[in-house]
Amino acid sequence: MKPTIVIAFSGLILAGCAGKEEFAPAPGASGPEIFQAACAECHEPKEHGKYFELTKEKANVSAIADKVAKGGFFMPSFPNITGKSLEALSEYVLSNSKVE
Numbered sequence: 001m002k003p004t005i006v007i008a009f010s011g012l013i014l015a016g017c018a019g020k021e022e023f024a025p026a027p028g029a030s031g032p033e034i035f036q037a038a039c040a041e042c043h044e045p046k047e048h049g050k051y052f053e054l055t056k057e058k059a060n061v062s063a064i065a066d067k068v069a070k071g072g073f074f075m076p077s078f079p080n081i082t083g084k085s086l087e088a089l090s091e092y093v094l095s096n097s098k099v100e
C-alpha cells in the first residue's frame with residue numbers, strides 16, 4: 001500500500017465516520033424533495049411503509065437534525081443542509097418514521 005492511502009484510510013477510521021456529503025439543497029426545497037435527492041438512495045421505505053424505526057429518544061426533530069449534521073459510522077454527514085432546509089427535512093423524516 002502507498003503511504004498516502006494508508007494515511008487516508010486511518011483518517012477515516014479515526015474519524016469513525018463515512019465522510020462528508022457535499023450535497024446542498026436548492027433554496028426553498030421541501031423536506032420530501034431534499035429526502036429524495038440526498039437520502040433515498042440509502043433509505044428505502046420498510047414493509048410498514050415508513051423509512052425509519054426510531055426509538056423514543058431519537059424520534060424528535062433535533063435528534064434527526066443532529067444525525068444529518070454529524071452522520072454516523074456508515075452514514076455521511078451533510079454539513080450543507082442547514083437552517084430551514086434541515087428543519088423541513090427532519091420534520092419529514094419524523095413524520096415518516098415508526099416510533100418504537
Ligand code: HEC
Nearest residue numbers: 038039042053054058064067068072073074075076078093
Ligand atoms: C450513503 C448512505 C446514506 C445516506 C446517503 C444517508 N444515510 Fe442515513 N443512515 C445510513 C446508515 C448506514 C445508517 C445506520 C448506521 C449509521 O448510523 O451510520 C443511517 C442512519 C440514519 C438515521 C438514524 C436511524 C436510527 O435508527 O437511529 C437517520 C435519522 C438517518 N440515517 C437519516 C438520513 C437522512 C435524513 C439522510 C439524507 C440527508 C440520510 N440519512 C442519508 C446511510 C445513509
